[in-house]
Amino acid sequence: MTQQVPSTEPELAGVRNFRDVGGLPTTDGRRVRHGVLFRSGHLAHATENDTVFLASLGLHTIFDFRNAADQKLEGPDVALPGVRNLNLPLSDPADGAEFWQMVRDGDLVQLRGILADGKGAARMVASYRKIVKERTAEHSRVLRALTEDSVPALMHCAAGKDRAGISMAVTLLALGVERDAIVADYLESNAKHRRYKVRRSGSAETAYTPEVMELLSPLFDARAEYLQAAFQSIEDTWGAVDTYLEQGLGLTPGDRDRLRERLLN
Numbered sequence: 001m002t003q004q005v006p007s008t009e010p011e012l013a014g015v016r017n018f019r020d021v022g023g024l025p026t027t028d029g030r031r032v033r034h035g036v037l038f039r040s041g042h043l044a045h046a047t048e049n050d051t052v053f054l055a056s057l058g059l060h061t062i063f064d065f066r067n068a069a070d071q072k073l074e075g076p077d078v079a080l081p082g083v084r085n086l087n088l089p090l091s092d093p094a095d096g097a098e099f100w101q102m103v104r105d106g107d108l109v110q111l112r113g114i115l116a117d118g119k120g121a122a123r124m125v126a127s128y129r130k131i132v133k134e135r136t137a138e139h140s141r142v143l144r145a146l147t148e149d150s151v152p153a154l155m156h157c158a159a160g161k162d163r164a165g166i167s168m169a170v171t172l173l174a175l176g177v178e179r180d181a182i183v184a185d186y187l188e189s190n191a192k193h194r195r196y197k198v199r200r201s202g203s204a205e206t207a208y209t210p211e212v213m214e215l216l217s218p219l220f221d222a223r224a225e226y227l228q229a230a231f232q233s234i235e236d237t238w239g240a241v242d243t244y245l246e247q248g249l250g251l252t253p254g255d256r257d258r259l260r261e262r263l264l265n
Helices: 048-056 068-074 097-105 108-115 119-134 136-148 163-175 179-190 210-220 224-238 241-248 253-263
Strands: 037-040 061-064 084-087 153-156
Touching: 037 163, 061 136, 097 108, 108 119, 108 210, 119 136, 119 163, 119 210, 119 224, 136 153, 136 163, 136 241, 136 253, 153 163, 163 179, 163 224, 163 241, 163 253, 179 224, 224 241
Parallel strands: 037 153, 061 084, 061 153
Antiparallel strands: none
């Protein structure tokens, strides 16, 4: 499996899952430039030092894929002077609200009912397939923005794993990045210091038992099968990545060339 070129990674106190995807290799021997494309979890809890670091990146645009419910729960991103924040929700605020309320507040019996016997992983697979198939307008807008003037850019959702992960994967596909490298970058979200902090009501003795955490793990893991389901959804719906990019997202060969010139060495 292709590995990402190592780079210095900052330790951010209030922002999870931050990284520069620079160094990822393309199928024609080029690499994603460092310092032009970043991904992370939400920026709502960024500390003063985090904010200074983020401001130093020279960002043009932050793509925030959270919905209104996420923003109400976590808060708005910190403001970075001169940076455009583009909110493109990749899930409806009401979609699964009751489910996620159960994840936060449900007891063990309730969690077993919605997550046991593979139901948690199946939900994630279905979600990845749905986002790729139904959110073409949003992904088209991201790629169009990157093609025109929006780099350096940072993409994030809540955890920086699912919605941001899919959107980053779509962007990397458009750049011609090797499929194994896209998956390897996605799986970086499993590192302990990157993972989203699960918040549950109740005491630690009952809210975070080993069985509870095992039941929740499919929702908070980055699993190759999830991203592969997104890729499979592209192939099932459009037949090939090139067709998806051109017909599904409206990205012309000229657009792709401009995108590659902006983001690749």
